[in-house]
Amino acid sequence: MTREVSLTAARGWATEHGHLLAPHDATHQSYRIGTWLKNERATARKAEQTEQQQAQKLPAEPSAGALSQERREQLEEIDPSWCPTWPVKWQRAFHHTRQHPDKTGSQPTQPGHAMHRGEDLGRWVQAQRLGWDQLTTVQPGGTRRRVPDYV
Numbered sequence: 001m002t003r004e005v006s007l008t009a010a011r012g013w014a015t016e017h018g019h020l021l022a023p024h025d026a027t028h029q030s031y032r033i034g035t036w037l038k039n040e041r042a043t044a045r046k047a048e049q050t051e052q053q054q055a056q057k058l059p060a061e062p063s064a065g066a067l068s069q070e071r072r073e074q075l076e077e078i079d080p081s082w083c084p085t086w087p088v089k090w091q092r093a094f095h096h097t098r099q100h101p102d103k104t105g106s107q108p109t110q111p112g113h114a115m116h117r118g119e120d121l122g123r124w125v126q127a128q129r130l131g132w133d134q135l136t137t138v139q140p141g142g143t144r145r146r147v148p149d150y151v
Contacts, residue, residue, distance in 0.1 A: 020079040044084035
C-alpha cells in the first residue's frame with residue numbers, strides 16, 4: 001500500500017473514532033489500520049531511542065526503519081495527542097476519560113460509575129492515582145503535555 005492510502009485510512013479512522021488509538025486488529029474500509037498504526041508506533045519508538053542515544057553520545061543503531069519527522073508530523077496532524085511511547089490501552093482510556101466530562105459534566109472517580117466500551121473509567125482514574133509516579137507527560141517531539149488533575 002502507498003503512504004497516502006495508509007494516511008487516508010488513518011484520517012478515516014480518526015474521523016470516525018476521534019483518535020488514532022485503533023486496536024491492532026482494527027480495519028477501516030478493509031485497510032488493516034490497527035496493524036499499520038502498531039507498526040508506526042514501533043518505528044516512532046525506534047526513532048526516539050536513536051535520538052536519545054545520539055543526544056547522550058552513545059553508540060546508536062542506524063536510523064533506517066525509524067519514523068521520519070515528516071511522518072510523525074502527519075500523524076500528529078491527524079491526532080494531536082498521538083503518542084507512541086504511551087501504551088495504546090492506557091492512552092485510549094486516558095482519551096475517553098478526558099472526553100467524559102463533555103458528556104456528563106463531571107469526572108468519573110469511583111469504579112462502576114462510568115463505563116465506555118467496556119472500560120471502567122472510574123477504576124482507570126483510581127489506578128492512575130495509585131501509579132502516578134509511573135506516568136509520563138512527554139509526547140512525540142519532546143513536547144510536554146500537561147496531564148489533567150483528575151487523572
